[in-house]
Amino acid sequence: MKFVVVGCGSMGRRRIRLLKKISSAFQIVAVDSNKERQNKVRKEFAIETFDSIESVFDCFTPDCAVISTPPLSHSSLIESCLNHNCHVFTELNLVSDNYKNNIALAELKNRVLFLSSTFLYRDEICYIQNKIQCSNSPVNYTYHVGQYLPDWHPWENYQDFFVWDKRTNGCREIFAIELPWILKTFGEIDSFNVMHSKMSSLQIDYDDNFVLMVTHKNGSKGLIACDVISRKPVRNLEVFGENVYLKWDGSPDGLYCYDFQNKKDCKIALYDKVDRKENYASFVIENAYQTELECFIAECQGSKKAKYTFEDDLNTLSLIDRIGA
Structure with a gap:
């Protein structure tokens, strides 16, 4: 499976680390507008990084997107990833901006729209x-x-x-x-x-x-x-x-x-x-973060459903x- 992780902050790096732990066969790229965070991810995980989600889609065809940016940016990123036929995993949104449209778009595209609830x-x-x-x-x-x-x-x-x-x-x-x-x-x-x-x-x-x-x-x-x-x-x-x-x-x-x-x-x-x-x-442990990613992957493969x-x-x-x- 191919993944794009959007956001190279603490949560994005956590998701990259756990995806690599789940399977070394996964192909992973990352996105962040901040060059310092990009450099940190390239050094830590030896993966390719991009400045924008649009530049990813120009040369890479991910099956799944993991959105780990600040919540107010999620809505447009979810829409873009769904329009490029990605299954989408997103961190907490905290606001309901464009929820109904993105739910409908995921159904139209037959893509998984998965919300973290660790x-x-x-x-x-x-x-x-x-x-x-x-x-x-x-x-x-x-x-x-x-x-x-x-x-x-x-x-x-x-x-x-x-x-x-x-x-x-x-x-x-x-x-x-x-x-x-x-x-x-x-x-x-x-x-x-x-x-x-x-x-x-x-x-x-x-x-x-x-x-x-x-x-x-x-x-x-x-x-x-x-x-x-x-x-x-x-x-x-x-x-x-x-x-x-x-x-x-x-x-x-x-x-x-x-x-x-x-x-x-x-x-x-x-x-x-x-x-x-x-x-x-x-009280912050990594186990459940990995388990919910595994559930997302299983739902993309048709074998499980999200708890939330x-x-x-x-x-x-x-x-x-x-x-x-």
């Missing part, structure tokens, strides 16, 4: 979903996700990163990462109340913390706190009900299920090997708009 491919989330389904009763949960915005990409100024922009802000991205698996796990939301404000001295023009209380249609309830001000990177989940108790700190070795009979927390080991990169929080779609994301983004993030 947490749905985490083994811990699959385990949690199964335990909740087996409990066969409503549950309550508390969930706090936060990290100080300048620490997200410590190698660059946060004002040069798309999370500085109000339309694609940091809290909005957290909700876009977390709500897909929350909705798939606990069910559709019936109602919610939200509190939010700006507490920090960060040079941003959006609220930096949200506390969301939700009621799900199946009777489950949750308290979700997200922020870009927590000086310690945090992802803490607690799920409790009559038939289940789970806690998870977001890391691959931090999932526990309470044993009612023996009155103790039991550590749940799900990984034979954990793939980590430096400069990221402990553009249609699903329209509903999620609408909910985030109503939350006010």
Whole structure:
């Protein structure tokens, strides 16, 4: 298979590395308007790079495009790649620009349009979903996700990163990462109340913390706190009900299920090997990023379906708009 990876920043390099890990037979080229990022990719991966997506199509015929640029650029890139008969994998969009047209275009071209939702491919989330389904009763949960915005990409100024922009802000991205698996796990939301404000001295023009209380249609309830001000990177989940108790700190070795009979927390080991990169929080691992790429490739080959779609994301983004993030 032939791939073009659009964007040579941290996510684009991650996708290139994982594609090479999945199969050394893949032919991969990359696109970035920034020469420094191009040079870094050529040096690290020994692949050809281009200044624009148009110049790629002049001399290369990719089967698949992986779009890893800032979210506000995604819509036009998706359209261009679909018009050149590529299956398209894209990182989080955060905005719904041109969604319906691109969904229709993918159907017309009979191409896969695949949206990243990495947490749905985490083994811990699959385990949690199964335990909740087996409990066969409503549950309550508390969930706090936060990290100080300048620490997200410590190698660059946060004002040069798309999370500085109000339309694609940091809290909005957290909700876009977390709500897909929350909705798939606990069910559709019936109602919610939200509190939010700006507490920090960060040079941003959006609220930096949200506390969301939700009621799900199946009777489950949750308290979700997200922020870009927590000086310690945090992802803490607690799920409790009559038939289940789970806690998870977001890391691959931090999932526990309470044993009612023996009155103790039991550590749940799900990984034979954990793939980590430096400069990221402990709860950021590469395994699920690879798994969702493998799912995309399998869907292109007709053997699997995505766990999360553009249609699903329209509903999620609408909910985030109503939350006010």
